[in-house]
Amino acid sequence: MSLADDSAKQATGTLYKTIRQDIERRILTGEWPPGHRIPFEHEIMEHYGCSRMTVNKALSELAQADLIERRRRAGTFVRRPQFLSAVLKIPDIRAEIGALGRAYGYELISSTRRTANAADRERLGVKTPCKVIAIRCRHSADNLPFAIEDRLIDLDAVPDAAKANFKVDPPGSWLLHHVPWTEAEHAISAIVADEAIADGLDIAIGAPCLVIERHTWRQNQPLTAVRLVYPGEQHRLVARFRGSE
Amino acid sequence: MSLADDSAKQATGTLYKTIRQDIERRILTGEWPPGHRIPFEHEIMEHYGCSRMTVNKALSELAQADLIERRRRAGTFVRRPQFLSAVLKIPDIRAEIGALGRAYGYELISSTRRTANAADRERLGVKTPCKVIAIRCRHSADNLPFAIEDRLIDLDAVPDAAKANFKVDPPGSWLLHHVPWTEAEHAISAIVADEAIADGLDIAIGAPCLVIERHTWRQNQPLTAVRLVYPGEQHRLVARFRGSE
DNA sequence: ACGGGCGATATGTCTATACATAAACTCGCT
DNA sequence: AGCGAGTTTATGTATAGACATATCGCCCGT
Numbered sequence: 001m002s003l004a005d006d007s008a009k010q011a012t013g014t015l016y017k018t019i020r021q022d023i024e025r026r027i028l029t030g031e032w033p034p035g036h037r038i039p040f041e042h043e044i045m046e047h048y049g050c051s052r053m054t055v056n057k058a059l060s061e062l063a064q065a066d067l068i069e070r071r072r073r074a075g076t077f078v079r080r081p082q083f084l085s086a087v088l089k090i091p092d093i094r095a096e097i098g099a100l101g102r103a104y105g106y107e108l109i110s111s112t113r114r115t116a117n118a119a120d121r122e123r124l125g126v127k128t129p130c131k132v133i134a135i136r137c138r139h140s141a142d143n144l145p146f147a148i149e150d151r152l153i154d155l156d157a158v159p160d161a162a163k164a165n166f167k168v169d170p171p172g173s174w175l176l177h178h179v180p181w182t183e184a185e186h187a188i189s190a191i192v193a194d195e196a197i198a199d200g201l202d203i204a205i206g207a208p209c210l211v212i213e214r215h216t217w218r219q220n221q222p223l224t225a226v227r228l229v230y231p232g233e234q235h236r237l238v239a240r241f242r243g244s245e
Numbered sequence: 246m247s248l249a250d251d252s253a254k255q256a257t258g259t260l261y262k263t264i265r266q267d268i269e270r271r272i273l274t275g276e277w278p279p280g281h282r283i284p285f286e287h288e289i290m291e292h293y294g295c296s297r298m299t300v301n302k303a304l305s306e307l308a309q310a311d312l313i314e315r316r317r318r319a320g321t322f323v324r325r326p327q328f329l330s331a332v333l334k335i336p337d338i339r340a341e342i343g344a345l346g347r348a349y350g351y352e353l354i355s356s357t358r359r360t361a362n363a364a365d366r367e368r369l370g371v372k373t374p375c376k377v378i379a380i381r382c383r384h385s386a387d388n389l390p391f392a393i394e395d396r397l398i399d400l401d402a403v404p405d406a407a408k409a410n411f412k413v414d415p416p417g418s419w420l421l422h423h424v425p426w427t428e429a430e431h432a433i434s435a436i437v438a439d440e441a442i443a444d445g446l447d448i449a450i451g452a453p454c455l456v457i458e459r460h461t462w463r464q465n466q467p468l469t470a471v472r473l474v475y476p477g478e479q480h481r482l483v484a485r486f487r488g489s490e
Numbered sequence: 491a492c493g494g495g496c497g498a499t500a501t502g503t504c505t506a507t508a509c510a511t512a513a514a515c516t517c518g519c520t
Numbered sequence: 521a522g523c524g525a526g527t528t529t530a531t532g533t534a535t536a537g538a539c540a541t542a543t544c545g546c547c548c549g550t
Contacts, residue, residue, distance in 0.1 A: 185485040190435035190453040190477025208435040232435025318513040
């Protein structure tokens with residue numbers, strides 16, 4: 001019975017985690033480069049003196065994390081290093097500002113309910129006529145402008161939104177806590193402030209701004225489209241992430 | 246023996262996937278709201294007429310995807326809707342342009358090797374003296390400027406970089422294929438083009454630009470720091486993602 | 491040479507069972 | 521009431537064995 005007489009004997013507590021981390025380390029250090037076939041399950045199983053299910057659990061998790069690729073009959077292979085595959089957390093703005101330890105402020109600028117016009121339908125990505133709410137509001141941190149939000153909500157998809165009080169609750173927070181989503185898309189770009197934005201964010205015309213446009217769906221049904229404009233020099237979107245765990 | 250006489254009878258092929266998707270659907274539709282305790286393993290197991298290991302596999306995957314939270318003795322609970330947790334893929338620029346079906350062009354502007362000065366060490370996040378390569382280069386698509394890259398590589402951490410030919414290979418591509426990383430951090434912001442950038446990207450001074458600053462580590466050791474400047478109105482960072490799968 | 495069929499094989503799923511572990515609950519003592 | 525010890529319970533990990541399924545290669549027939 002050959003125990004894991006291996007190098008790094010990290011006392012993780014459980015066997016399958018030890019196996020997973022042993023393999024992960026070999027991949028990350030380059031000892032097993034991309035394309036390398038890692039040992040068969042029965043080999044690993046003999047090496048650690050455990051059952052196949054235990055090895056399988058370790059490998060399944062690595063496969064789920066896209067570190068390895070498993071092919072029936074062929075074996076298990078180290079995947080190409082992932083193109084930077086970042087986990088970018090963009091929380092609800094109220095929570096974001098709260099997390100920074102700053103005082104959150106919210107101001108509804110305008111809110112209108114209407115039958116979607118062509119531009120609205122284009123923006124939401126719906127083809128059939130529907131009712132929408134169009135909201136414009138401003139978020140601030142410690143009384144300084146933080147972002148201008150411009151949002152469209154599909155009332156047919158989110159009928160409850162008609163009952164929400166957006167004078168008090170920011171629409172993003174309300175939606176996050178009331179409407180489950182299944183898909184979302186972000187687009188990040190840069191613009192310079194025109195007069196309306198400069199005025200709203202209290203910056204100079206021509207100052208750089210970061211723009212996030214986000215579309216959210218539930219089961220392919222558009223829910224909402226939002227455009228957030230941040231002062232570009234003061235605000236940075238930061239994403240920190242690991243290859244796996 | 247009560248089979249899954251449930252609503253959506255999606256023929257996924259395998260039992261544990263069926264269970265996983267059944268639960269996922271209930272969570273996403275709001276039928277089981279955040280905080281709701283989902284049935285115990287033994288209840289699910291009786292409901293589907295299967296063994297606990299099968300239920301466990303389904304629940305473990307959902308837990309790994311952060312959709313549910315499992316607590317010993319207490320049970321399993323639906324988690325608060327995740328703050329938008331996006332997978333933002335920022336591929337190697339050469340691959341990115343190739344994927345767009347455009348011709349990739351690369352031009353090394355300057356490359357110097359030096360002992361890291363204070364600014365270099367600050368940028369890389371190293372405290373001890375080390376050698377670095379500083380590279381400035383330009384990427385283009387169909388002969389139009391696409392991005393300006395400004396990079397620092399820690400030669401102590403990546404000694405092989407001394408042998409790479411950055412006149413031919415863009416440093417990002419070379420690193421991606423030769424150096425495994427374990428951690429990375431992005432910061433995205435917006436600036437307006439100064440003269441040097443306007444000149445390099447062939448845009449007007451004062452035009453908006455998107456800036457991505459990326460730091461990469463291997464086991465807490467800094468490898469490289471890079472700053473990419475894109476024309477902000479032409480370039481959009483797009484990320485599409487799902488709650489899970 | 492070429493292509494179809496077939497067996498070998500590695501992974502994929504599932505079972506029934508066992509023991510470990512953490513946390514919530516109970517109960518009894520002070 | 522308050523507190524600590526012991527019990528209960530749901531999840532966590534591990535096992536040996538079974539059958540399913542995809543597919544790589546080999547062999548054989550044309």
